[in-house]
Amino acid sequence: MKTKITELLGIEYPIIQGGMAWVAEYHLAAGVSEAGGLGLIGAASAPAEWVREQIREAKKLTDKPFGVNIMLLSPYVDEVAKVVAEEGVKVVTTGAGNPEKYMEMWKAAGIKVIPVVASVALAKRMERCGADAVVAEGCEAGGHIGETTTMALVPQVVDGVNIPVIAAGGMADGRGIAAAFMLGAEGVQLGTAFLVTEECQIHENYKDFVIKAKDIDTRVTGRSTGHPVRCLRNNQTRTYLQKEAEGAGFEELEHLTLGGLRRAVxxxxxxxxxxxxxxxxxxxxxxxxxxxxxxRLFEETKQVFKGVSIYE
Ligand SMILES: Cc1cc2nc3c(=O)[nH]c(=O)nc-3n(C[C@H](O)[C@H](O)[C@H](O)COP(=O)(O)O)c2cc1C
Structure with missing residues (x-):
């Protein structure tokens, strides 16, 4: 396949594995890149030396390009930003903020910068500060989310910027990927579908829980605090939502989820x-x-496009 994203990133298929905190470590990132996509190491709030080590380990497993997802609210963000430049990482995706202050350093190191956005306004701002592409992530996605669905967000971001758009949120087969391309995306980013791969090192209980889940089994906690997160429903989401409905404050709610992803993973x-x-x-x-x-995803995508014939 050839799209602006395969060209920009030098990859075979226009697919990125989302940088997932605690989940996306080097085995997964290298596995995705070896398979022709772009794997990402999720730096989340991890110290810079952990990120350096992960990059070095990934390089032992693949010669192909891979990237690092940097959470801009991380206490270690300044150091992590330097490490990716020093270690010759090819792609950085960013979340939770504005990467402007690192742009010059990353560009000088030849890094492609792809911020994750949940609105047209942020996509435009990222384009102005030199982003090479954006990931438009709809609220169907797992983890920290915005408010707009992939279906509504992607075409509006595509219309709002001149850089390539990668769609994220709610895809796990060729129909979803084909739909994203129809909305004007040049690539896709998936997270949930990669959770159940062999290369993904999370606990088997987590994988089994995802496999058992049905369409209505996720819940969004944290809307009242301004930090909505999508998880599979369980005791934790039930308690959290109950407390949220009762008007619990930020600190009490935070306490409920503190270390929660680590406990699951x-x-x-x-x-x-x-x-x-x-x-x-x-x-x-x-x-x-x-x-x-x-x-499988791209064989299915191909079949979908071959089968499109709604007009005579
Ligand atoms: C377990 C998990 C952790 C995630 N952590 C992050 C993260 O640290 N940074 C980030 O930018 N996105 C994170 N995401 C979002 C993914 O990168 C990706 O955009 C999203 O999963 C795509 O939607 P999907 O889950 O419907 O495939 C996370 C998603 C999941 C499922």
Missing amino acids: IDGDVKDGSVMSGQIAGMVKEKTNCKALIA
Whole structure:
């Protein structure tokens, strides 16, 4: 396949594996890149030396380009921003803020910068500060989300900027990917579908919980605090939503989810941990590996485009 994103990133398929906190470490990132997509290491709030180590380990497993997702609210963000430049990372995606102050350093290091956005206004701002592309992420996605759906957000962002747009949120098969292309995207970013790959090192309980999930099984907590997060429903989301409805304050609510993703990913606590996942979990039904998943997704996409014939 050839799109502006395969050209920009030097990859075979226009697919990015979203940088997922605690989940997207080097085995997964390298597995996706080896399979022809772009794998990302999720830096989240991890110290810079952890990120450096992850980059070096990924390089042992693949010669292909991979990237790092940088959370701009991380206490270590200044150091992490330097590490990606020093280590020759090819692509950086950013979340939770404005990467403007690092742009010059990253450009000088030849890094392609792709901010994740949930609105047209932010996409435009990112274009103005030199982004090479944007990920437009709809609220169907797992993890921290905005308010607008992928279906409504992607075409509006496509119309709002002149740089390529990558659609994220709610895709796990060729129909979803084909739909994203029809909305004007030049690539896609998936997170939930990669949770159940062999290369993904999360606890098996987490994978099984995703596979068991149905279409209506996610909940969004944290709307009242201004930090909405989508997870699979469990004891934790139930308690959180109850407390939110009762008007609990930020600190009490924060306390409920503190360390929650770690508990789910590392300890396999799918009852009281934060099992972040998108709405498309209901369509993720079997464990697989990155190569098989990406090959299937794009074979399906091809078949969808071949089958499009609604006009005579
Ligand atoms: C467990 C999990 C953790 C995530 N953590 C992050 C993160 O740290 N940074 C980020 O930019 N996006 C994060 N995301 C969002 C993904 O990168 C991706 O955009 C999203 O999963 C795409 O939607 P989907 O879940 O419907 O495939 C996370 C998603 C999941 C499922």
